[in-house]
Amino acid sequence: xxxxxxxxxxxxxxxxxxxxxxxxxxxxxxxxxxxxxxxxxxxxxxxxxxxxxxxxxxxxxxxxxxxxxxxxxxxxxxxxxxxxxxxxxxxxxxxxxxxxxxxxxxxxxxxxxxxxxxxxxxxxxxxxxxxxxxxxxxxxxxxxxxxxxxxxxxxxxxxxxxxxxxxxxxxxxxxxxxxxxxxxxxxxxxxxxxxxxxxxxxxxxxxxxxxxxxxxxxxxxxxxxxxxxxxxxxxxxxxxxxxxxxxxxxxxxxxxxxxxxxxxxxxxxxxxxxxxxxxxxxxxxxxxxxxxxxxxxxxxxxxxxxxxxxxxxxxxxxxxxxxxxxxxxxxxxxxxxxxxxxxxxxxxxxxxxxxxxxxxxxxxxxxxxxxxxxxxxxxxxxxxxxxxxxxxxxxxxxxxxxxxxxxxxxxxxxxxxxxxxxxxxxxxxxxxxxxx
Numbered sequence: 001x002x003x004x005x006x007x008x009x010x011x012x013x014x015x016x017x018x019x020x021x022x023x024x025x026x027x028x029x030x031x032x033x034x035x036x037x038x039x040x041x042x043x044x045x046x047x048x049x050x051x052x053x054x055x056x057x058x059x060x061x062x063x064x065x066x067x068x069x070x071x072x073x074x075x076x077x078x079x080x081x082x083x084x085x086x087x088x089x090x091x092x093x094x095x096x097x098x099x100x101x102x103x104x105x106x107x108x109x110x111x112x113x114x115x116x117x118x119x120x121x122x123x124x125x126x127x128x129x130x131x132x133x134x135x136x137x138x139x140x141x142x143x144x145x146x147x148x149x150x151x152x153x154x155x156x157x158x159x160x161x162x163x164x165x166x167x168x169x170x171x172x173x174x175x176x177x178x179x180x181x182x183x184x185x186x187x188x189x190x191x192x193x194x195x196x197x198x199x200x201x202x203x204x205x206x207x208x209x210x211x212x213x214x215x216x217x218x219x220x221x222x223x224x225x226x227x228x229x230x231x232x233x234x235x236x237x238x239x240x241x242x243x244x245x246x247x248x249x250x251x252x253x254x255x256x257x258x259x260x261x262x263x264x265x266x267x268x269x270x271x272x273x274x275x276x277x278x279x280x281x282x283x284x285x286x287x288x289x290x291x292x293x294x295x296x297x298x299x300x301x302x303x304x305x306x307x308x309x310x311x312x313x314x315x316x317x318x319x320x321x322x323x324x325x326x327x328x329x330x331x332x333x334x335x336x337x338x339x340x341x342x343x344x345x346x347x348x349x350x351x352x353x354x355x356x357x358x359x360x361x362x363x364x365x366x367x368x369x370x371x372x373x374x375x376x377x378x379x380x381x382x383x384x385x386x387x388x389x390x391x392x393x394x395x396x397x398x399x400x401x402x403x404x405x406x407x408x409x410x411x412x413x414x415x416x417x418x419x420x421x422x423x424x425x426x427x428x429x430x431x432x433x434x435x436x
Contacts, residue, residue: 063098071103089116101125114151124160145186164188166206175234185209220247231279233257265295278308289322289363313342317349321359336375347388362388371399376406385419396421
């Protein structure tokens with residue numbers, strides 16, 4: 001590494017290969033335009049990060065600064081990221097796209113596509129910040145900001161920040177200003193059709209709408225993420241997962257204005273552990289079955305979660321008129337502090353401008369376990385099971401539940417409609433009449 005670092009620090013050095021076969025790139029290298037002048041400390045930090053990323057793994061490093069990025073938070077650095085990604089994706093050896101420490105790189109809508117010739121890592125040391133100008137998004141491309149599409153063996157890490165600049169979008173939401181038409185806003189970070197994906201050690205903040213979306217992906221690990229937005233920011237889900245399988249989420253802290261996690265149609269074999277949530281709407285499976293659609297969700301485990309002041313705790317929500325199933329779901333080892341609806345199944349969910357019409361069909365909810373859950377609630381009804389008359393909830397198990405009213409004064413209870421469930425061990429509040 002010492003020889004590589006020395007090469008990186010030589011003024012005006014060109015692209016080359018170190019003695020161990022590792023590629024390196026200088027800011028003034030031939031693979032991209034010359035970077036803007038940097039202070040010596042900034043150059044040293046960039047060089048050290050590149051050297052560390054390149055050591056021992058024969059990785060090629062492609063810094064945004066090597067492709068003309070300014071990193072001043074004012075000039076558009078989207079072309080620099082696109083060029084660095086294109087070069088990294090074409091590299092025959094594992095590649096690193098480096099966002100240097102200390103920079104604030106302004107981006108408009110950008111899609112980073114695969115397949116790539118080898119594995120690619122986006123190492124974010126500095127900050128990627130969304131353009132503050134909403135006019136940079138047209139009505140046809142308002143759903144996304146940073147998108148990764150069809151990439152295998154992708155890693156996004158580095159300990160840096162992804163800032164959606166959501167405060168420029170939230171006042172224009174119909175949930176904030178009821179006189180405005182309802183329009184979508186960008187998801188800050190999206191992964192579509194990716195396999196062997198790992199997102200680790202990042203700060204994601206102020207999403208324009210959702211912070212992170214994992215769609216049509218397989219074999220995913222999301223770890224050590226900090227996701228934050230104000231409690232009143234609209235539709236700012238922390239992690240959204242849909243049509244994906246074999247996903248693990250662990251050691252994350254999520255504070256947003258909507259669901260900490262939303263688990264949607266097509267999610268199978270998801271394991272969530274060691275997540276701290278709040279403020280926000282809790283951890284939700286759904287909503288499912290919207291607009292008479294079919295939903296299939298199975299093999300979900302939510303384990304070792306703490307919730308602080310959330311609207312909901314462990315929730316399953318489905319629209320009337322849908323079809324399909326949500327089954328084999330476990331919420332366990334959860335601690336709740338001042339949660340409004342600690343345990344809730346709602347098969348009559350409706351989040352529409354006008355009331356939802358009553359319909360006979362529903363997404364079937366079955367084989368759901370709530371166990372080892374304790375804490376405090378701010379409302380009287382700590383357990384709510386509002387299930388479909390025509391497609392009742394079946395196989396619901398409550399085991400070792402101990403909820404109390406926040407402040408310790410007053411009684412709490414449960415409400416149940418059309419739910420077939422049983423209890424095991426100590427359960428408080430006492431549920432409705434148990435049925436097999």
